[in-house]
Amino acid sequence: MQNLNKFLVCLDSCSLDEHIIRYSSMIAELAGCEKVYFVHIAQKNLSLKIKKYFQEKIKDHFTANCETEMQIHQGKNAVQILKWSEFKIVDLVILGIKPKTESTGKHAARLINEAQCSVLLVPATAKLKLSKVIIPLDFSASAVTALDAALNIKEKADVEVLLHHVYFVPTGYTHTGKTYEEMAEIMDKNKRREYEQFKRNHSIDESKYEVIFELDDDQNPSDNIYEMAKDRQADLIIVASRGRTKLASMLKGSTAVNLISYDRDIACLVVKNKSENMGFFEALLKI
Template sequence: MIAIDAMMVCLDLSDIDEKLVAFTRTICERLAVGKVYFVHNVKTSELSEDFRETFGDVDLSKEVEDNIADIVAEHFTGGCDHEILVSEEPNTEVIMAELVKRYKIKLTLLGKRMSDKSTGALGTKLLRILPCSVLVFPETASYKIGKVLTPIDFSDASVHALRLSKNLVDQLGLQLEILHVYRLPSQYFPLISEEKAERKAEELVKERFKDLQKRHKEIAGVPYTLVRAANKSIAERIIIHLNKGKHDLLVLGLKGHNPIPSLSLGSVPTEIYNTDINIPLWLVYSEEVIK
C-alpha cells in the first residue's frame, strides 16, 4: 500500500493553482496522505522599489496566505489535514528544499505551464534540488488516471519505480504497461545484418525481463513493450509511445543526485520534463537514494 506521510504542493499564484489544489484533493481521496503543506515563497529579491514605494509596509505574506486559503477552501473540501506555509526568501529552491527536510516531505506536487507561457526554469531547478520524489502536473492534464506507463532500463532506480507503479495500479484498480527502449550498435553496420542485430537485441532484453520477473514475481503478469530508439532519443520514443497508448500517468525512476547540478536529474527525465506532455509525470526516488 502506498502511503504518503507528508506532501508538499508548490503554488505560484497563477491560474494553475486551482488545478493543483483540486488534483491534490483527488490524491488524498485515493491514497493514504497524512498531511499536505501548500507552500509559496515571496521572492523578495524580485520586489521592485516601485512596489515598495506604492504599497509601503503591506504584509505581503499575509495577503498571499489569505489568497491561498480561499483557493484551498474552494477546491480542497473533503481533503486531508493541511497547512499553508508562506515564506519571504531570496532563493525559492533553497527554501523549498529546507521545507522538504524540515517536514519530512515524501512527495512534492509541482505545476507546469506549457512552453509558450513559461520557460520552466524554476521547475527544473526544483527537480534538481528537492530531496524527495516529485509529481509534475501540466496545466493541460486530467485528474482522471486509468493507464500508467513505466519505462525501465533495468537499473535499481527504474525497478523501484516499476514496483511503486505496480502497487499504485493494484491499489487503485488501474492498468500498467512497462516500456523498454533499446539501441543497436549501429557503428557495426553493415558488417552485421541490422535485422539479425535487432532480433538478437530483443532476445537479450526478453531474457532480462524473464530474470526480472523471477526476482519480482508481483510484476510477472504486467505487459511490456520493446521499442528500438532508431533515429530518436530515448525520451522521444517514450513520448511517442505515450501518445499512441493514450496513457494517463508516466512514472520514471531517478538514480540520485550528481555533485554537478546540471547532471543530477538525468538526460531522459530532463528532456521529457522540457517537452509539452499533457499527462502527470511522477519522478520517483527510492528511500535509499534520498538518504
C-alpha cells in the first residue's frame, strides 16, 4: 500500500474502539505508515480523563512501529473529521461502522463523498487479518487504482486478489428479438472482450489475480458485490473513486455508499487519487 504515510483514526469511546485500534495497527504495519492521528469528537466533555483513557487503549492495542498522537475535539463528527483530515493532510481516514446504526452510516457516507483522501470503513466483526481482497471491476482507470492498492497489499501480506465484474441485460432487449438468455450470453461475451482490451490498455499482469464475471438480474451491483465477497470469504472490498468532478467527489455508481448500508462484516476501502483531489482543492482556493 503506497503513499499512505499519515492516518486519521476515528475513536468513539465505545466497545468498538479496541477493535479499530488493532485494525489500524495492522493496516499501518502493511502500509509502512509514519504517523497516526487518533481523533475523538466529543459533543461536550473534553476532559483530560477522556484523553488518558484513549491513550491507554492505544498503548495496549496499537503495536505498529510508527508515531501516534491523540486528539480530542468538540463538534459534529463528520464535519470535524473532514476538517482534520484536510488540515493534517492525511492519506487515509479509518472509521468504525456500528451494526445497524443510521447515524454512523450517514457520517460514513459523507466522509466517502467529501474526503480528499482514501477512507477505510471497518465493521465491528472485520477480521484482524487480510487473506483475500475483492475489487468491483468496471474497466475504468479508477479500477486500475483499486487494483494497484490490492497488489501493493499482496506484496506485503500475500493476499488473494479477486476482480469482480457485474453486468446486466439492458432494458428493452426484447426489441432485438432475442430472449433474455440469448442477450445475457451476448453481454457476457462483450464484457469479456472489454476486459481483454482493459488488460491491454493498462498492461495488467493477470497472473496476480482471479477475475469473476456475474450476471445481475436487478441492475443493483452493490448486493452482488457484497454477496460475492461473503461467498468467497473476502476480508476487504476495495472500491476506487472518480475524484472530484462538478464540485463533488463522485463514486462510481455510489457503490461504496451502498455497500455501507448492509449489515456486514467485511471492511471496505475507498481509494482516492489524493493528488487529483488536492489539485481541485487548490484551484478552488484561487477562485
